[in-house]
Amino acid sequence: MHKKENLDFSNVVTFNLDEYIGIVYEQINEYFRSTYVRIAFQQDIPDVFSGTVEVDETYIGGQWKNKRQSAKAGGSKRGRGTSKTPVFGILCWGGKVWAQVVPDVEAKTLMPLISRRVEVGSTIWSDTWPSYTGVAAKGYVHRLVKHHKGEYSDGKGNHINGLEGFWGYLKKRLAAKGGIRKEWLPLYLAEYVWRYNHRNDSIQIQKKRIMKQLERLLI
DSSP states (O other), rough: HHHHHHHTTTTOOOOOOOHHHOOOOOHHHHHHHHHHHHHHHHHHHOOOBOOOOEEEEEEEOOOOSSHHHHHEEEEEEOSSOOOEEEEEEEEEETOOOOEEOOOOOOOOHHHHHHHHBBBTTTTOOOOOOOGTTTTGGGTOEEEEGGGGGTTTSSSSOOOHHHHHHHHHHHHHHHHTTTOOOOGGHHHHHHHHHHHHHTTTTHHHHHHHHHHHHHHHHHH
């Protein structure tokens, strides 16, 4: 095996990929098929939300073996301030969810996403994270739930439990993968957003939607 011989391939144009990384030709084909399908999931996103929506963020961590030694030594804090990857999400009550990997959870990052994905005049429920302070000024009705006090509802039937449920679903599915590399998270996120949004569709309807998106990608 090339790997065992510790050879340098910096000037090599081609070589047997299956021999070097230990996968067979059929596995390579499966890899590209699954990647194309996940890209198709990325393209099939919900329309702009309106009505009442929830906004929230969560944090996704990869396998420890993929983390730097400094991160391992320092451990991993929970929530805001963690070394994990932030993901921002929007969920429309009675509808679908949209989520995206973001570089940070500051207002300069989150507010443009809200403006693009939520129709002005809608009611937005969030926690009291300062980045959401300017929501009302953008033309939305802003309602708050105090997460720092352990609240997920205002006691009147208004809540952000929908997104909390999706985050739980997402993390459970990612955990079943045994951990994924950070650079692949956007594709896996797109897959599970799509699966969640179409969980009540029949297999046939799901297949038709996927094929339609694949046709657009390959045209």
